[in-house]
Amino acid sequence: MKIITVSREFGSGGRELGKRLADILSWDYYDSEIITAIANKSGLDKQYIENTLNNGSWHSYPITFHATLTPSHQQISRISLLVDQEKVIREIAASGRDCIIVGRDADVILAEYHPFNIFVCADTEAKVKRCQERAPADEHATEKDILREMKQIDRGRAQTRSFLSSTAWGDRANYHLVVNTTGWNMKVLAPAVAAFAQAWFQENP
Amino acid sequence: MKIITVSREFGSGGRELGKRLADILSWDYYDSEIITAIANKSGLDKQYIENTLNNGSWHSYPITFHATLTPSHQQISRISLLVDQEKVIREIAASGRDCIIVGRDADVILAEYHPFNIFVCADTEAKVKRCQERAPADEHATEKDILREMKQIDRGRAQTRSFLSSTAWGDRANYHLVVNTTGWNMKVLAPAVAAFAQAWFQENP
Numbered sequence: 001m002k003i004i005t006v007s008r009e010f011g012s013g014g015r016e017l018g019k020r021l022a023d024i025l026s027w028d029y030y031d032s033e034i035i036t037a038i039a040n041k042s043g044l045d046k047q048y049i050e051n052t053l054n055n056g057s058w059h060s061y062p063i064t065f066h067a068t069l070t071p072s073h074q075q076i077s078r079i080s081l082l083v084d085q086e087k088v089i090r091e092i093a094a095s096g097r098d099c100i101i102v103g104r105d106a107d108v109i110l111a112e113y114h115p116f117n118i119f120v121c122a123d124t125e126a127k128v129k130r131c132q133e134r135a136p137a138d139e140h141a142t143e144k145d146i147l148r149e150m151k152q153i154d155r156g157r158a159q160t161r162s163f164l165s166s167t168a169w170g171d172r173a174n175y176h177l178v179v180n181t182t183g184w185n186m187k188v189l190a191p192a193v194a195a196f197a198q199a200w201f202q203e204n205p
Numbered sequence: 206m207k208i209i210t211v212s213r214e215f216g217s218g219g220r221e222l223g224k225r226l227a228d229i230l231s232w233d234y235y236d237s238e239i240i241t242a243i244a245n246k247s248g249l250d251k252q253y254i255e256n257t258l259n260n261g262s263w264h265s266y267p268i269t270f271h272a273t274l275t276p277s278h279q280q281i282s283r284i285s286l287l288v289d290q291e292k293v294i295r296e297i298a299a300s301g302r303d304c305i306i307v308g309r310d311a312d313v314i315l316a317e318y319h320p321f322n323i324f325v326c327a328d329t330e331a332k333v334k335r336c337q338e339r340a341p342a343d344e345h346a347t348e349k350d351i352l353r354e355m356k357q358i359d360r361g362r363a364q365t366r367s368f369l370s371s372t373a374w375g376d377r378a379n380y381h382l383v384v385n386t387t388g389w390n391m392k393v394l395a396p397a398v399a400a401f402a403q404a405w406f407q408e409n410p
Contacts, residue, residue: 172375172377175385176385177383178380178382180377180378185408188408189408193401199393200388200389203388203390203393
């Protein structure tokens with residue numbers, strides 16, 4: 001079985017790259033599917049799960065679900081969700097089907113399966129542009145808003161990873177390939193990355 | 206004209222990868238050739254030039270050439286060599302021939318030519334093994350010796366780059382592709398990287 005994990009900076013296009021890789025390779029694709037599975041198991045709201053798992057700071061979003069929880073309970077809730085997430089990701093791997101998993105620290109959780117680990121980054125300007133292009137028409141975030149959100153989400157990802165691993169999010173030492181998407185057409189980049197990963201799996205079956 | 210720059214951690218195999226890329230693409234290849242050119246221009250010893258340019262700490266190697274220089278003169282000597290190096294690298298680019306340049310901060314110096322910038326890294330264990338395998342038969346460096354040399358050389362590279370650029374050596378933001386060579390056969394990795402770079406140049410002619 002072959003697994004590619006895609007970690008990414010917010011706005012870098014890692015999700016699109018992962019989806020395109022799955023299409024090119026005809027592999028299964030997991031991203032928000034993992035949150036849906038946790039929601040189905042736990043009965044919790046998807047957005048709450050997403051926020052709790054990804055956001056490093058505890059007080060920067062409204063906690064409508066458990067408004068009366070003390071920070072210590074929130075911490076427990078978060079750890080519990082991380083355990084649920086790990087279970088879902090392990091179940092995906094246990095299915096034995098080739099797959100792409102975007103985010104969720106799958107590179108750490110599935111290390112024993114020797115996935116091919118990609119980190120996707122981009123220049124700040126390109127990330128802002130990408131976010132602006134993809135924003136809903138009724139959303140009017142300024143560049144400053146986007147930069148703040150970008151920083152907050154990436155910090156959350158780094159902090160979530162630090163719960164699970166002593167190795168740092170985005171550190172080149174932890175990935176097989178770090179790809180900067182700036183200047184690439186995704187339709188050209190995706191097959192180039194797919195070919196690269198296929199060469200890896202031929203070399204490391 | 207197309208230029209690929211290869212920056213690399215000591216022991217990661219970046220030089221071999223660069224050489225193989227040049228062979229696959231039939232492009233010119235520059236590495237120690239740059240030092241030779243500076244030596245020919247300046248009349249200085251090649252090893253002295255190499256040490257002065259790459260070593261961040263001023264007192265860790267014998268300065269046989271200018272033993273009486275004060276640190277301030279050494280600093281001047283280093284800056285002068287950096288200027289010479291920049292001239293040589295600019296001459297290479299001005300020739301208009303497609304080329305691969307390994308090290309020497311060519312990614313910074315030739316930024317206006319929009320080179321495809323690769324950073325090559327590897328796991329520490331793999332780098333130590335590579336250094337041991339490539340050491341001359343009469344050299345008996347311990348693992349500790351190699352780790353110390355590795356750290357010193359990479360620190361020197363980072364410091365040299367900091368003279369020329371506000372961007373950091375090895376920071377993923379500054380490269381198109383960061384490749385970890387651990388687990389790769391160079392004969393398989395090199396064509397995979399070459400294909401990736403060719404896709405880039407087709408996209409960004």
